Amino acid sequence: MSTASAPVPVCFPGSLAFARSALLAACLALGLSQTALASTPEAVHFVVNAPRLSSALIQLSKQSGLSIVFSDRVTRDLPARELVGHFTPAAALDQLLAGTGLAWELIDNKVIAVYAAGCGDACPDARELLDRYPVYVPGLEETYVYGNRVTGSRIRRATYTGGAPVDVLAGPEIELSGAQSLGELLKFVPAVSGNATSTAISNGGDGTATVTLRGLPANNTLVLINGRRVASDGLAGDAVDLNSIPPAAVERIEILKDSASAIYGSDAIAGVVNVIMKRDFHGFLAETYYGETERGDLQTTTQTLQYGTGLPEGSLFLSASLYQQDPIFSRDRDVSRNADTRAEGGADQRSSATPDARISLPDGRTVIATADGYRPATDEDLFNYQAFTTAVVPFERTSLYGSASYDFAQWLTGEIELSYTETDAEAVLAPTPVFTAFEQDPLLVAADNIYNDFEVDLADVRRRLVEFPERRQRNESEVARMAAALQGLWADWSWDFGYNWSRSEATEASSAIVNADHLRRAIGPAAGCQGPPLDDCVPVNLLGPAGTLEPAQADYIMATGQVSGYSELYSAGFSMSRAVDGLPAGRADVAFGFEHRRESTRKRPGPLLASTSTIGATNFDATRGKRTVAEFFLESVVPLWKSADGLAKLDLEAALRYSDYSDFGTTTNPKVALRYSPGPALLLRANYAGGFRAPSLNELYEGVTENQAFLLDPCTQPANVGVLPGCTALGDPSRNQFLTLEGGNPQLQPETSESYSVGLVLTPARLQGLALSADFFRIEQQDVVSSSAQYIVDQNARFGSFEDRVERDAMGNLVLVRASNLNIGERRVSGADFGLDWRFAENRFGQFTLNGSTSWIAEYLAQQDASAPREDLAGSFRDEASEGLGGIPEWKAQLGLRWNRERWRGSYQVHYVDSMRERVPDSDRWRNIKAWMVHDVQLNYTFDVLDGLRLSLGVDNLFDEAAPLATSAFNDNIDGRTHELKGRFWYTRLSQRF
Template structure:
C-alpha cells in the first residue's frame, strides 16, 4: 500500500525480503556493521531526533522507520499486543531501537546490511514465530510480515510527503490511544475539550435548537469555517442543508487518529478552511479480530451509554482488508434533573428569570391596556410571577442511537501501484423533548385575532394579544434521523521519482426531522374567528377552541382539531475526482526539495423539502420555511513546494521555504486564488522557528445562497423594552412589552453573496532541549482577519433600527411599540479579527521501576476576538465573553482554555488523569443591560486499564469523567439549561467501563 508509508504483505523467504527492501529503499541511508545499526550514541556521533508516541509496538516501529529513514520488517503477530514506550528526544538509531524493544522479548538484526529485522529472542522449534533458516541462519518470515518503505507521510495541511513531524503551522494529533483514554464515544464529545475549539459547536448536549448533529468550531469561528476531511478527502455536509459536516456521521470506532491543523489551509484544500482543518484518519493497518463493549452512566443514574464494536482485519496475498461494525445508544438527561437547569428562573442562583409569558392559564391584554390571567374562577391582574417554566419538560442531552459500518480493502496491483476501496454506512436517530407549544396571538405570522363573538370569548371585544401554553397537548417531540453513505476508490503509485494518486469520492447525507404536537395555524385561525365561520365539527368541520380559559379548558376534541405534525427532509451530496503528483528534488544545493501538483473537480448539491404546512408558514411551535435547492460545480488547481533555502556547512542550521497556491472556479460566483507562504528555520537539533502567511476564503454555502424564507421565534434583546431608552430612541414608538424575549423573524438566502475572505498570520517555535531529555515545548502566535462575513442578524437590525432609525423597511412594530416582525436576509457585511496563542507541552519522565510517566498539555489563549456586524457598527471584543447562539451570539469565547494530562504505563497496566480548564467569561443579563461573571470551570477525567495474561488480548478499562463532580457554572443568559452547553457539561460525575478482547 502506498499511503503514509509503503507496507508489503508477502509470504516469501528472507532473501526475497532483502532484495525487495533494497529495491524499494533506494536512496535510504546505508547502515554500517555486520548485524547491527551503526553506533550513534549521544555524545559519540550523530543522533536522530525522535518523536515516537504510538501506544502499540507495531505503531512505534513504523514511526521509528519513518523518522530514522531505516527500512524495517516485523511480524504484526509478534507486536500487536505489546505496548510501546514513548520516545522523544535525540538518540542514536541503535539506542532508540533497543529502548523500543526493551522488555518485549524481541530482538533485531540487519538483513543484507540494510533492512532491520525484528524477531523473537527465544525459539522453540515449530512454536517460534520467526524460525531461522538452517543454511543461511537468517530469520524466516511467515505471512503477516510488514516491510516499510520510507518516503514520508502526509501531514494535514500539506500534500507533500515528509519524514519530519513539524510544519510551518501547528498540528494537534489525537491518536487511537488518546481517543481510547478520553473515554469519548463520539467525535463531537472528544473534540469539545480541545483548547482551540470554542464558540457555537453543536452536539447532543444542545436540545432546544439542536438536531442531534455535532460540529466543531475552531477559534470561535462558525462551524462552516472549519473544513472536515476523512483521510484527506471532503465529505458531504449534514443532510438538512447543513453548513458543515455532522461529526456524528463518522464512526469513531474505526478512527485511527485525528489531525487538527490550526491555521488557514485554503491554498491546500480550498474553501471552508479559514479557521483550520480537522482530518479524520481511518484505520487500515489492523490485524486480527476485536470485540469490545462499553457501558457508562452518570452518578445520578441517567445518560446511560452503550457501545458494542466488532472489528476484523487481515492481510491478503496482495493486500489487506479491514471491517468495523459498531452500535451506540445514549439515553437522555432531562433539564429538571440538575439543580442549575431545573428552572428557567435562576434568580436564586444569581441569574435572571427567563420563564415564558405564554402561561398554561391564558394571559390576555385588553384594549384598555389591562393584562389579565385566567385563574379558574374568572380573571385577575397578571403578576410578575405569572410565567411558565418550560425547563420542567425539556431534554438537556438528547438521546441518540447510531449504527455504523466501515470497511476498506487494499490491493497491490504491482510493486509500485496500489488500489484502495473505502466504504462507510451510518444511521443515526435522535429524539429531543420540548415544552408544549406556546401561542402568542399578537406576534405570529398568521392573524390569530379572537373575535368578539367567538363562543369562548367572554370579553365582548376582539382580543389580539392572548398568550397561552397548550399544556393540554403532549410535549413537543423532535425526531431526527439521518443516513450517510460514503464511497472512495483510489489508485496510487510510483513512477520514476514521482508519487501519484488518482481518486473518486462520493458521499451523500440524507436527513429528516419530524416535530410532533404542533399547532395548525390555519385551523386555529378559523377556530378563533367569528362564530359564523366555525359552527362545529358536525356542521362545518370546524371546532371552536377555548384559548382564553385556564389550563384544561381546551378539550380533547379541540386538541384533535388543531394539533399537527411538521416534517422536513433533505440531502447533501458531494462527488469529486482528483489527481495529485509529488516529487522529491534530491539535487538542490541546500538539500532535498519537494513539489506537489494537483487538480480536483467537484460537484455539490443540496435539497431541503418541508411539508405543505411548514412551507406555508401554517404551524406554531416549529420553524416554518420554504424549500431550499441548490447545486454547483467546482474546478480547482493547486501547486505546493517545500524548498531548502540555506544550509550551514555543519548542516546543523537549515532554512526551508514552504509555498502553495490554489485556484478555485465556482459555477455560482466565479474565481478565487489563494496563496500560502511559510518559513522553517531549524537551529540545530533543539530549536525550530516557524512562521506562515495564508490567504483564505469560504464560498457561501448552498444553504446561504438558496435558502427559502425561514420563519422562527428568535431571541432578541429589544432596546425599546427599557423605559429609559424607549422614550428617547428614534426607532421606538413606545415602550415595548418587557416580558417578551422571542420575536418573529424571517430570514432567507441571497444568490448574490460573495465569498468570505481572510488573511492569516502565525509565528512560533518548537523547542526540544537535549539537556532535558524528552521535553518538547511549542508556542505559536496567530492572527486572523476576516472580511465580507455572511451575516443574517436580526439582533443587529433591531438594534440599529432602535438606536438610529435605520432598517425601517425590515422592522415592523405595532401601535404600542412591540416588535411584530423582523426581516433579515443574508448579506456580506461582517468583519472579524482574532488574535491569540497556542501552547504545547510534552515530557516523558525517565522510565524507572514504577513504570513510564508522561505529561501532555495544550492551551489556547484568545487575546482579541473583535467583530462587527457591519462596517458602520461599533467593533465589539468578544474575547472572554459569552453570548448564546439563540441570541445570535458567538457562544462562549473564554480567553484561556487548556488541558493537561498525565499518562502512566507499566507492563500490562495503563492509567491517565486529565485536567480540562475553561476560564471565566462575562455575560450580559437579558433585559437589564447589566453584566455578570460566569465562573471558571475545571474538571478531571481518569482512567485505568489492565491487559490480562490469562487470555492474551483481553483488556479491561475503568474510567470516570468529572471525577470531582464539578457542576457546570451558571450562564444566566443561556437559552439551553442555564449553562453554556457547548463549553461546559451538565452531566456531572460519569462512570464507565470498557471490555475488549483482541484475537
C-alpha cells in the same frame, strides 16, 4: 498534544534509484522521535501483545519512540510473539524478529529498517531486489524516507514539523479520554470554542455535532476524513456532522490550527480537522462500553466488533458499532431546572405563554384565566419551560466501516473505503406556546366566538397548550461514503488518482405542534366554525385555564411538521509529486494536481411547514442548490540554506491554489512559510496564508424561513423610550422571542481572510523527552456573511435605520424583523497556542508522559458592518439563540498525565475553561460566568490469563464540578457548548482481542 505531525502510516526507504521504483510499496513508519537511536543502551519496559508482526512492530515503535520502517509484503502473514519486560530497543527488536527470517539495520542515524535477511554484499541489482526485498536493501549508498501526506500538505513527509502547528489526538489518547463521540472528544480541545453543536444542545439543536476552531463558526473549519472532503449535514447544512463518524474506527485526529485554503480550498479559514481512519489492524476485537452519571441518567452504551487481516496482495479492515445514549432532563440538575435565575443574580427568562390563558384586553388590562373567571396578571405569572425539556438528547448511532487495499504490482496500489452510518435523536421540548399577536399572520379571537366572555375581539392571547402530548423533535440521518484511489509510480514521479462520493440524508419531524390554519378558524367568528356535524371545524377554547382544552379540540388543532433534505458531494482528483535532488541545501519536494467537485443540496418542508401554517416549529420555503468547482494547486518545499555540519537549516514552504466556482467565479489563495532550525533543539517558524470560504448552498439559496428568534429589544426598557429615535412607545418587557424572517441571497460573495502566525518548538537536549511549543496567530476576516436580526433591531432602535425591515404595532411591540444574508461583517482574532509534551525516562514505577496545551484569545473583534463599532468578544459569552458566537474564553487549557507499567495503563486529565462575562437579559447589567475545571481519570489492565482481554474503568468530572451559571443561555442556564451538565460520570469498558 503535539505540535508536529502524527506518526506517519506509510514510509518508503531505499536508494535513490530504488526509491523511484518502490515508492508505493506497502510499508509502515511510526516515528515519535527524530533523534533517538536504536543503539541506545537504555532499557525500556515493553508490553507488546499483538497477533501479527506488523502490529507488534507498531507497538514497539510507539513505546520506544523510534522510527521503524518495514514492508507490509514482508511481514503480512507473520505471527508475533508476546514481549513483556525491560529490554533495550535493540534487544526488543531481536526478540520480535527471532525466527522470522528478517533482520534490522539503523539507517540515517534516526530510522530503523526491517528487511529480509541473507542479502549482504552479494545482493543482486536493485531491479531484482524490487521483487525480493521491496523496501530496504542493506549496503546501498543513499536512503530516502518518504511518508504519507500529513495534514496541511500535499507532499509526503515522515516525522515532519511544519510551518504551522498541528495537534494530534492519537488512538491511545482517544481511548484514554473515554469519549464515545467525536463531538465529546473535541469539546475540550483548547483551540475549540464558540458555537459547536452536539446532543447537549436540545432546544435549537438537530442531533448533529460540529467543531468550531478559534470561536469562528463551524463552517470556517474544514472537516476531512482521510484527507478527503465529505458531504455536510443533510438538512442543507454547511458543516460536517461529526456524529456520523464512529470513534471506534478512528486511528487519530489531526487538527491544523491555521488557514489552509491554499492546500484544501474553501472553508479552512480557522483550520482543518482531519479524521484518519484505522487501516493497520490484525485480528478480531469485541468491545463493550457502559457508563452513567452519578445521578443515574445519561446511560450510555457502545458495542463494537472489528476485524482486520493481511491478504496475499493487500489488507482488509471491517468495523461495526452501535452507540446508544439516554437523556438528561433539565429539571434533574439544580442549575437548569428553572428559567428564573434572579436568586443567583440572573434574570427571569420564563415564558409569558402560560398554561392559564394570559389575555391583553383592549382597555389595557392584562388578565389570567382561573377556574372561577379571570384575575389581574402579575409579574410572576410566567411559565417555567425547563421543567419539560431534555438537556442532553437521547441518541442512537449505528455505524459500518470497511477499507481494503490491493497491490496490483510493485508500482501500483489500489485502496477503497466504504462507510454507512444511521443516527436517531429525539429531543423533548416544552408544550407548544401560542402568541396570537405575534405570528406572521396574526390570530384573532373573535368577539362572537362561543368561548369569548369579553364580547370584543382579542388580538393578544398567550396560552401554553399543556393538554397536548410532549412536543418532540426527532432527527434521523443516513450518511454513506465511498472513496477509491490508485497510487503509482511513473519515472521519477509518484502519482495518485482518487474518486470520492458521500451523501447525507436527514429528516426532522416535530410533533404536538399547532396547525395555525385550523386554530385561526377555531377561534374566529362563530359562523365560520360550527362543529363537525356542520362544517368539520371544532371551536377551541383558548381563553380558559389549564385543562379546559378538550381532547376533541386538541385533536383538531394539533399537527406534525416534517422536513427532509440531503447534501451530496462528488469529487475526483489527480496529483503528482517528486523529489528534486542536487540543490546546495538538500533535497526539495514539489507537488501539483487538480480536483473537480460537484456539490448539491436540497431541503424540502412538508405541506404545513411550507405554507407557514404551524406554530411550535420552523416554517420555511424549500431550499435547493448545486454548484461545480474546478481547482488547481501547486506546492513545494525548498531548502534555502544548510550549515556545513548539517545541524542548522532554513526551509521555505509555498503553496498556491486556484479555484473556479460555477456560482460566484474564481479565487486564488497563496501560502508561504519559513522554518529555521539553528540547531537540533530549536525550530522557529513563520506563516502567512490567504483564505476564503465560499458561501454555502444554504446561504445562497435558502428559502424564506420563519423563526421565533431570541432578541433583546431596546424599546422594552423605559429609559430608551422617547430617547432613542426608534423607540416611540414602550414594548412588552415580558417577551423575549420575536418573529423573524430570514433567507438566502444568490448574490453573496466569498468570505476572505489573511492569517499570520509565528512560533517556536523547543526540544532541549538537557531535558530528554521534553518538547515545548508556542505559536502566536492573527486572523483577519472580511466580507463575513451575516443575517443578524439583532443587529437590525438595534440599529432601528438607536438610529431609526432599517425601517423597511422592522415592524412594530401601535403599542410599540416588535412584530416582525426581516433579515437576509449579506456580505457585511468583519472579524479579527488574535492570540496564542502553547504546547507541552514530556516523556519521562522509564523507572521502577513505570513510564510517565505529561502533555498539555493552552489556547489564549487575546482579542476577538467583531463588526456587523463598516458603520458599526467593533466589539471585543474575547472572554465573553453570547448564546447562538440570541445570534451570538457562543462562549469565547480568553484562556482554555488541558493537562494530562499518562502512565504505563507492565500490563497497567492510566490517565489523569484536567480541563480548564476561563471565566467569561455575559450581559444579563433585559438589562444593562453584566456578570461573570465562573471559571470551570474538571478532572477525568481512567485506569485499565490487560489480563495475562485470557490473552488480549482488557478492562478499563474511568470517571469523568471526578469531583462533580457543576457547570457554572450562564443566565443568558437559552439552553439550561449553562453554556452547553463549552461546559457540561452531566456532573460525575462513571464508565467501564471491556475488550477482547483475538
